[in-house]
Amino acid sequence: MLLGTAVFPVAASAALPLPAQGTPALRIQGSNTIGAELGPALVEGLMRKQGLQQVHSEPGSTANEVTLMGTAASGQTVSVSVAAHGSSTGFAALKSGSADLAASSRPIKDKEVSELSGIGDLRAARAEQTIAIDGVAVILHPGNPLRELNTVQLAQIFSGQIQNWEEVGGIGGAIHLYARDEQSGTFDTFNELVLAKNGKNLSRSAKRFESSEQLSDTVSQDRQGIGFIGMPYVRRAKALAIIDGDSKAMLPTISLIATEDYPLSRRLYLYLPAELHQPWAHALVAFAQSPEGQAIVAQNGFVAQTVQPIKVQPTAQMPAEYQALTRQAERLSVNFRFAQGSARLDSKAQRDLKRVADYLNKRDRHDQRVTLVGFGDAKDDPARATLLSKLRAMAVRRELMKNGVNPNDVLGFGDEMPVAANDVDDGRIKNRRVEVWVN
Structure with a gap:
């Protein structure tokens, strides 16, 4: 399984070019969930990181619109506009050329991918950026x-x-x-x-x-x-x-919500048309994925993608081996999931590989024992479900090894402990997951 790594042409900390006077440095449209508070907060964080002074927001002439403004060292005013009228409006704005980034609280639809193919594949890992969990x-x-x-x-x-x-x-x-x-x-x-x-x-x-x-x-x-x-x-x-x-x-x-086990959990996205090479858009995405950006995500009430240990209480409904694991180890706040109809890790999981590796490779954690636990959806043959769940965990193990982590154990529990209904595709995808445990 070969995984691409998202590379940004412009880092959040690199000096960004100033736009022409009176032209917004960046235009964001889409989700009200993101645009009401989180989006403006991330923009403000990027502006301050760029050294802009007197950063503030001004309401637009229309409800749920705001302009973030700051002053560069040269004295030029730099502005970013945020319009939050719903996820579908973000993709429509990309199509019309009136936005540089689309904020969305749901995945892009097949029809939108097709309509926007002229500016790149918006399902590619580089374009589809999960910035928070909600x-x-x-x-x-x-x-x-x-x-x-x-x-x-x-x-x-x-x-x-x-x-x-x-x-x-x-x-x-x-x-x-x-x-x-x-x-x-x-x-x-x-x-x-x-x-x-x-x-x-x-x-x-x-x-x-x-x-x-x-x-x-x-x-x-x-x-x-x-x-x-x-x-x-x-x-x-x-x-x-x-x-x-x-x-x-x-x-x-x-x-x-962090593990996406909650039945109505969802990802919040920024969709970045990589073919357009808009430096402020690339920089905002990089900033949103950084530890500083993820801290802003948490401050605004959403769930950051920062890896944290979680203590799980054993219950009688858990398999005995899983109960033993809960007594000995802690679960990390990330699940690896797979692209629909594929053995390939999805775009979020590809970035989570590095997050988990960075967490485990810290000096005070390098001796911890790592166990990968796979789950799947129901099959006619329970033994096949167990085998597939273990194969998924082994696939994650191979990718973690590429990032300098060698998990000690791999377990597969088949269709045990579902977190969603198995009678629809979305539920089956949520149940096909790999957990990471450390002790």
């Missing part, structure tokens, strides 16, 4: 006593099939639905992982919002309300634990 939280009024729902119940609620809280064990009468607007990547993610997967469409009675903050605040003031939102925007509302298929009930916690 979880779509299903939120209620804090006084609602309900604690968990499964994805089938959610589909029935948001499609209008279930219209009363008592039908799902709650109280309060009629259910009031709140959802992001049609342009939103958050809506696309919820639609794909919940509604479409169960053959449902969003009810026409749902009130739609472009702003994440407004949706969350409205739900937190409505005792009969339910909505879905990115994790940083839970605010004063209450998040539910979610069950998908045979998975356990999971809250949108940092550890479960």
Whole structure:
């Protein structure tokens, strides 16, 4: 398995050329989840790293638009524009040439890849840049006593099939639905992982919002309300634990979102048309992937891709060998996953190889024992599922060895401990994962 390494022509710390006076150095369009706060914060961080002074933001003439401004040593004003009207608008702006970067809270669609092929393959590792992990939280009024729902119940609620809280064990009468607007990547993610997967469409009675903050605040003031939102925007509302298929009930916690085990976890992307060679765009992506950029990701309520150890409590539902592992070792906050229909690691996993290697190669960790644990989706032959899960772990082992790490053990648990339903492609992909344990 040969993996490409993303190379940026312009590092975040290299001096960037100043644009023509009055011309934005960078134009970003797309996701409101990213563009509301995280995108501007990353831009501000890059500007300060470039030595710009008096860095500040000014609201645009349209809601959910902002311009970041700073002053260069020469006295020239440098600006970056951010428009946050939904993930699909970012790809449309790349197509029209009105944006240099697309911010998206869902993966690019096949149709968009085709329409944008003239500026490069936007699914290539160099173009598709995962900058953070988020979880779509299903939120209620804090006084609602309900604690968990499964994805089938959610589909029935948001499609209008279930219209009363008592039908799902709650109280309060009629259910009031709140959802992001049609342009939103958050809506696309919820639609794909919940509604479409169960053959449902969003009810026409749902009130739609472009702003994440407004949706969350409205739900937190409505005792009969339910909505879905990115994790940083839970605010004063209450998040539910979610069950998908045979998975356990999971809250949108940092550890479960970091490993992408939480059923409604998702990646946040910057899509970089590498063929356009826009230096500020390349520099922002490099900065977002750096430790400084990932610290800004965490400060803004999202889950950074920084590798951290997680202590896992054993349960009776775990295989005995896995229970023993939880008592002896800690799990790292990254799962390696594979591209759909392929034995090749996906674009995020390719970058995570270096993150894990850097973590393990630190001086105080070089003697730690490393165990790779593979899982897969259900097969007609359980022995085949176990074999495939171990082969995936062995594939990760080969790639880690190229980065100076030699794992001690490789285990395969087949279709045990699913984190998603196995009856759809997205669920099977999430279940095909490799965990890293150290002790």
